[in-house]
Amino acid sequence: MNLDREKMLNLYENMVKIREFEEKARELMLGGKLAGFLHLYCGEEAIAVGVCANLNDKDCITSTHRGHGHIIAKGGNIDKMMAELHGKATGYCKGKSGSMHIADLNIGIVGANGIVGAGLPIAVGVAFAMRYKKMDNVVVAFFGDGASNRGTFHEALNMASVLNLPVVFVCENNHFGMSTPQSVHQKIKDISVRGTAYDIPGKTVDGNDVLAVYEAAAQAVSRAKNGQGPSLIECKTWRHYGHFIGDPEPYKDPEEQKKWLARDPIPRFAKQLIELNYATQAELDAIKDSVKEKIEAAVKYAQSSPDPLPEDVFSDVYAE
Amino acid sequence: MAKMSYIEAIKETQRAEMQRDPNVFIAGEDVGVMGSAFGQTAGLLKEFGPQRVVDTPISESAIIGLGVGAAAMGLRPILVIDFIDFMAVCMDEVLNQASKLRYMLGGQVKIPLVIRTQIGAGIGAAAQHSQSLEAFFTHMPGMKTVAAATPADIKGLLTAAIRDDNPVMFIEHKTLARLEGDVPEGDYVIPIGKADIKRKGSDVTILSWSAMVHKCLAAAESLAQEGINAEVIDIRSLVPLDKECILNSLGKTGRLVIVHEAVETSGYGAEIAAMVADQGFDLLDAPIKRVAAPFTPVPFSPVLEKEWVVSEEKIIDAVKSLF
Structure with missing residues (x-):
């Protein structure tokens, strides 16, 4: 991988930004400041960041219930995200989405989604429109190992394949479909093998290695943009927390948890950056401090923002 | 045309x-x-x-x-x-x-x-x-x-x-x-949400949509021969619903028969009946009647299917029961 310093530090900053955003959201939730469900992305940051670093603003993504990381990596505004988590009128969706449906169509975020596996067919439609309009763009569908057992996964891969559409399917295999271990929910170990059934190249990468993810995504994106059709990338990873905040995680083996925490993608990448002389520890600390300030500012923005008006419940149901 | x-x-x-x-x-x-x-x-x-x-x-x-x-x-x-x-x-x-x-x-x-x-x-x-x-x-x-x-x-x-x-x-x-x-030739748009009075009448409002509209019209012709002048409304749009057209018609007729092909239970006729009971109660001279399919799957045999689908006779009977 030959990335310049700026790009390397940008990968790092985005990973840290996701981590800090999630840790802050967790703190707020546990402190009773947020309502609803929160599905944290901690531990999986290298995937969203490594993939989205290959995308421009006209390239699109569809995301999942665990979507904060994708949105931040795609360039989402953390003030508007934090305001949305607080249900405020200044949030991305005016307080109608909460955590699970955040979108920003202006920068290609077609939306997080509360239904497992629902983003894949929508991504196929976005790709169809891109080709229809002769756009030179690509759409990434993020989804988890659990979603790979849904019919929508199979229908979408087949449809994208047969229509030869510019989609990159990115499976974040965190080894659990909610509480159910991968070994219980499917017999295969590498989800990438499912590409074969649809004549789509499938590749498995270390999802906690941001550069490995970046490289695999770069190939798939370039393939799609060259008119060679969809790809499937499986990124093996681990969520540091439970499925949602409040999940007691009785299904996790403490030894496994320990093993994966040692592979945390952020300190791992920090070590690489220092060893390869891209940055000093002090520079990385400065990045983290600056990110923390931005997160604090986002919380302040959210908490000082107005609530929606009660009558707003009626707006945006239909387009006039 | x-x-x-x-x-x-x-x-x-x-x-x-x-x-x-x-x-x-x-x-x-x-x-x-x-x-x-x-x-x-x-x-x-x-x-x-x-x-x-x-x-x-x-x-x-x-x-x-x-x-x-x-x-x-x-x-x-x-x-x-x-x-x-x-x-x-x-x-x-x-x-x-x-x-x-x-x-x-x-x-x-x-x-x-x-x-x-x-x-x-x-x-x-x-x-x-x-x-x-x-x-x-x-x-x-x-x-x-x-x-x-x-x-x-x-x-x-x-x-x-x-x-x-x-x-x-x-x-x-x-x-x-x-x-x-x-x-109609050329550009022809029917605004969504506008019902169509397919037959004007004064004694009873028969409301329906899709193929059942034709059975309602045929029933209305038979009823006319017996002296009952039915108005037939094709709502055309279920959502949004043209409540105004329905309530205006009831202002004239005071009687409502809702006909649909779907099974009666939780059919859209229930929604319309509830709307009328709420917003048009004073207009009614008789209970609201629904004519719809029985609560069974659709059978295959032509004999059974004919029994299942709402018939002109059932519509006529429902209308007559209001007089």
Whole structure:
């Protein structure tokens, strides 16, 4: 991988930004400041960041219930995200989405989604429109190992394949479909093998290695943009927390948890950056401090923002 | 006016809209080479090419999902799910995606898509190809649901549906395929949400939609011979519902019979009856009657199917019971 310093530090900053955003959201939730469900992305940051670093603003993504990381990596505004988590009128969706449906169509975020596996067919439609309009763009569908057992996964891969559409399917295999271990929910170990059934190249990468993810995504994106059709990338990873905040995680083996925490993608990448002389520890600390300030500012923005008006419940149901 | 069949009206309306707007495309099973099971898209592949008339795999979730994604990007998909019974396998894409995205996203996106599908018993297609499930789609804020009973209404409503910036369920009826009628030439749009008084009357309001409208009209003619002058309203749009037209009619007649082909329990007639009981109670001189199918699946045998489908006689009996 030959990335310049700026790009390397940008990968790092985005990973840290996701981590800090999630840790802050967790703190707020546990402190009773947020309502609803929160599905944290901690531990999986290298995937969203490594993939989205290959995308421009006209390239699109569809995301999942665990979507904060994708949105931040795609360039989402953390003030508007934090305001949305607080249900405020200044949030991305005016307080109608909460955590699970955040979108920003202006920068290609077609939306997080509360239904497992629902983003894949929508991504196929976005790709169809891109080709229809002769756009030179690509759409990434993020989804988890659990979603790979849904019919929508199979229908979408087949449809994208047969229509030869510019989609990159990115499976974040965190080894659990909610509480159910991968070994219980499917017999295969590498989800990438499912590409074969649809004549789509499938590749498995270390999802906690941001550069490995970046490289695999770069190939798939370039393939799609060259008119060679969809790809499937499986990124093996681990969520540091439970499925949602409040999940007691009785299904996790403490030894496994320990093993994966040692592979945390952020300190791992920090070590690489220092060893390869891209940055000093002090520079990385400065990045983290600056990110923390931005997160604090986002919380302040959210908490000082107005609530929606009660009558707003009626707006945006239909387009006039 | 041009004389054409219900099917021809479907085909010609799609053709006209595709000529008018390059963002309109059709996707679904067998819409291309075959031109659909009853010819609703015949010849369109040849005229517009495979980019705009897309033969898809048998993957209903991916068909609707494709439409949602394409519509979010500014295209205007017409998605064909041949029988409304098959909507059961792609309900998430309709219920949780197409209908709700605009709202959930705080109005950031429009989802201008049309799902063309058919309801109806009467051709011996049995329980999984004969249902009238239109009520399902009236329970989804964000979705509009329309049903056309004549070739002219096909043209006006389908044109409106394709041009609408919201998802629209466009309900056709398979027994009307060969129905001939006069269709206005040129640009013809029926605003969604406008009912049509298909027969003027003063003694009773018979309200219906889709193929049942024709049975109501026939029943009204028989009733006229017995001195009962019935008004027949074709609501044409279930959501939004033209309440004003219904309540105005009741102001004249004071009696309401709601007729639909779907099973009575939780059918859309219940919603209309509740609306009238709430907003038009003082207009009523008699209880509201519903005439609908029994609470059973649609049977196959022609003898059983005939018994199942609402008949002209049942409509007449219901009307007479109010006098």
